[in-house]
Amino acid sequence: MGGTGAPRLTVKGAATRRRIVEGAAVEIRERGASATTLDDIRAHTATSKGQIFHYFPGGKEELLLAVAELEAERVLDDQQPHLGNLALLDTWEAWQDWRDAVVRRYERQGVNCPLGALMFELGRTTPASQAVTGQLLAQWQAALRAGVRRMQDGGRIDAELDADTVAAALVAAVEGGVTILLATGALTHLEAALDTTLSLLRPGASASGM
Known part of the structure; x- marks a missing residue:
């Protein structure tokens, strides 16, 4: 993702910018988005104020958006290699x-969601925040849709089901379960939502809701 509209950078410049973003992510995970200051980030990354504003002319808000993009990438990275481009998610064992x-x-x-905290700090309804969330969900749904279609091609999932709708339901199952996890600290609902949604996709199951 790269929605901050940063100028084209040299290899060294890109590495410095990435280091600042990753250092900011560590500080935000430890302190929270609201409590983390640019001075905290400067100290953690051993960068000057001038460097911060060189790479993030919009200041803290622009940097927070870059960190949100990084945290969104990590949501998908943590699901690899299962959501990769190879012929994965093509058996029930893979799912x-x-x-x-x-x-x-x-x-x-656990109950500390860096991406959620960043979206709250940036404002969930701002165009920039919505772009980060929208891109994450679109990539996630596309990867799951590809897996559903592979299962349909192999005759393991009803070919009449709409693959995009199934993928959307799976993403919603995760996000709904995570919302309850953040409120209660319990994984029960996340596991139940995923298990039930996947079970309904098996041949012979009642999946009329999809």
Whole structure:
């Protein structure tokens, strides 16, 4: 993702910018988005104020948006190789492995969601925040849709089901379960939502809602 509209950088400049973003992400995970200052980020990344504003002319808000893009990338990275471009998610065992990877990710995260905190700080309804969220969901849904279609091609999922709708339901199952996890600290609803949605896709299951 690269929605901040940063100018084209040299290899060294891109590496410096990435280092600042990753350092800011560490500070935000530890302190929270609201409590993290540019001075905290400067100290963590050993950069000057001039460097910060060189790479992020819009100041803290632009930097927070870059961190949000990084955290969105990590949501998908943590689901690899299951959502890769190879012929993955083409067996029920592969889908179970993906399901387990998702649960492990949010079990590690617990009730502290860096991406959620950043979206709250930036304002969830701002165009920039919506672009980050929209791109994440679009990439996630596209990867799952490809897996559903592979299963349909192999006769493992009803070919009459709309693959995009199924993928959307799976993303919604995760996001709904994570919302409850953030409120309660319990993984129960995330696991139940994923298990139920996947079970409805198996031949002979009642999947009329899809």
